[in-house]
Every structure is written in structure tokens, then in C-alpha cells.
Amino acid sequence: MNIVEKILARASGKEKVSPDDVIFANVDKVMVHDVSGPGVIKVFDKLKKQGINVDKLWDSSKVWVAEDHFVPSAEKISAENIVKLQNFTKNYGIEKHFKYGMGQYGICHTISHEEAMVLPGEVYVGGDSHTNTTGALGAFAAGLGHTDIAYVLLNGKIWFKVPETLYFKLNGKLPDHVMAKDLILKIIGEIGTDGGAYQTMQFGGNGIEEMSVESRLTLCNMTTEAGAKNGIVEPDQKVVDYLSSRGASNITLVNGDADAEYSKIYEFESSEMEPIVAKPFSPEN
Known part of the structure; x- marks a missing residue:
């Protein structure tokens, strides 16, 4: 099994899962923010x-x-939604509430790794389409809608169809003047904005080994723009060091088997990459 299949097998209590299997997976972490939160409250x-x-x-x-998303609030409805969210967290005893202007706060997809909220091998869902970002830590990270997030909050589990996996083998270190953003724009330009539709986009190769955790996060963040279910990088010592420096402990690395299968393998010569600009109106342009 590849890394995603291993994570979902563990989460669903199965010895093995395969693409297109429908499973009920136990969730390890869940996130909502000031846009998705009010929708969940309505549910x-x-x-x-x-x-x-x-x-x-x-x-x-x-x-x-x-x-x-809407802080500081520019209109009444945004301010009211913040109050609803704060009342919700208070009523349900949610202690990890990163409030605007209260010291530790920021973009949810940055908090997830900078505060070591998510660890390798975990199933992490969030009420935002770019929850995929955190897959760079070696977690199965996916965005869900309001109804699904509400179900997770009440039950701690959710169904998934096990996705097929596209493997992107990156060869060589990026030139100093080229960033991970250039690389993912190149990839999306090749496969299109629906090229990863309900599939995992997994990044590997020695090009990934050379990348910082932050660069890997950039790659996984934009798998959303390719329609992917999630993006992921197999965790290594860089991830362990990154999370440990932020207070994480009991970090267990999950990696795919040597004979793991992928629906398609792409190769990119990352060492030969040049800067990329995506013209309006699409990331694939």
C-alpha cells in the first residue's frame, strides 16, 4: 500500500484498503474557522x-x-459570525481557539503546522478546501463541507472513498531563483485544474528530499487548484525536526511500501525549472 492507503487502513481498522473502497475512518484532528464555523453551527x-x-x-x-478570513471584521455580519464562533467554542469546551488579536493567531493552514496541531500518519479534516496543505507533514489532510464537519464533530469519524494516487517524481534540487510555487504551477499547467480530481497527489523523489518543509507545504497547498482530494509527502527527518522544534512528541513516521502502486507516475526535472507566472484567469494558464 502507498502512504495514503496505509493511513486510511489504520483509521478504518482494516488490514488493507484499495482505491475506490468506501470506508468509515476515525478522524484524529478537525479544524473550523470563521467562515466554515457559522455554517457548521447552522447544521x-x-x-x-x-x-x-x-x-x-x-x-x-x-x-x-x-x-x-474576516478579521478584523469590516461589516456587521462578519463580526456577528465571530461572536457565534466564540460562543460555540465556549459552549463545547474547545480550548484551542486561535482568536484574532489575542497573541497566538494566524491563517489556519499555517497554524496547523507551526503549532504542531497535526502529526504524520493522522487523518486531519478541516472546513476549508486548502486543508490539503498539511499533507506535507505526512498526514491525510482533506477539506470537507459544513455537514460533514458537523458529523465529524459529533461522531469522530467520516466516510471516504479511498482515492487513487498520482505520484510526482521530482528530480534534482530547485535552482536558487526558483520556488516551490513555480514548480506546482508547472505541474498544474501540465495536468490541468481537474487533473487531480478526487485523487491523491503525492510528491517524491530527491527533489522533495532537498526541499524545506515550507516548500513542501506550498506544493500540497495548491493540489486543491488541481482538484485533488489531498496532497501528501512521505515524512522524513526534516518533518520530525520541524515538529519537534514546535513542541511535538511521539512522532511516528508512516511511509508507503516499496511495491506501492500508483494510478499514474509523472516525472519533472525540478533542477531545470525556471520561474513560472500564471496569467489570469486560471492556475493552469
């Missing part, structure tokens, strides 16, 4: 009206909240 309100018990989350210690 909770609807469930309550239907007589469904929403008094308690499955595990509030595994939930974290960020205020990052």
Missing part, C-alpha cells in the same frame, strides 16, 4: 430541531478553531 441548529442530540462533541481536545 447543529437544524439537527437539534430534528431532535438529534448535539449537546456534546466526540472529543473537544481534538478540535481547534481559527479566526482568519
